[in-house]
Amino acid sequence: MSEGKLERMREIARYTLDLMKSEPFVGSLTEEDAFKVLAVIKCNSFGLWNRGCRYVACVLTYIGSFFNHSCFPNVSRFTHGEDHISFRALVPIKAGSEVCISYFDVSGTKEERLQTSLEFYYFGCECVRCKTDDGTEEELYRKIIAEMVCKCGGCLVPVGDGNPGSLYAVRQCGRCWSHKRKNSRKFEDLLAQLYENQ
Secondary structure, eight states, rough: OOOHHHHHHHHHHHHHHHHHTTSTTTTTHHHHHHHHHHHHHHHHEEEEEEETTOOEEEOOOOTTGEEEEOOOOOOEEEEEETTTTEEEEEEEOOOOOOHHHHSSOOOOOOHHHHHHHHHHHOOOOOHHHOOOOOHHHHHHHHHHHHHHHTTOBBBEEOOOSSSSSSSSEEEEEETTOEEEOOOOHHHHHHHHHHHHHH
């Protein structure tokens, strides 16, 4: 993290402590304690948006804090109304596989994703997608990601249309809540190609 960003977070910690100094629970909380709390919130929180795609809250969840990042996520946050989130599978998850979300937009190049992970989350991504040097496989990932992302930037979570075998036919955006009808066969074929190569 740059010195400028660190200093900005420390300023926010000082300001927050100053605002809350009369609260009994603040007690012996130090500036360093407040800084650590802000860092936890920054790295483990989820944004909550309303139907108009307006940011309304920062949410911390116990389960959500366990997810690691992947540039090929198999789970996404899903918003229910303005006060509830859940996590849903985006693709079939094999037993024993790590369950991962994306911390940021993963549609960019490997270099762009690495820069984002370093600048905003303080780690260099080493997920299975970032480890590949195979251009064909990266193109396959990009096609699958394009099928999983709504035009608002949210993830399209499979909700199905009630017919057996059509889980990927209808997907709902976890951010703007819109429903999209997608070609489920195309998506399933792309996934099959990817899993075949691994």
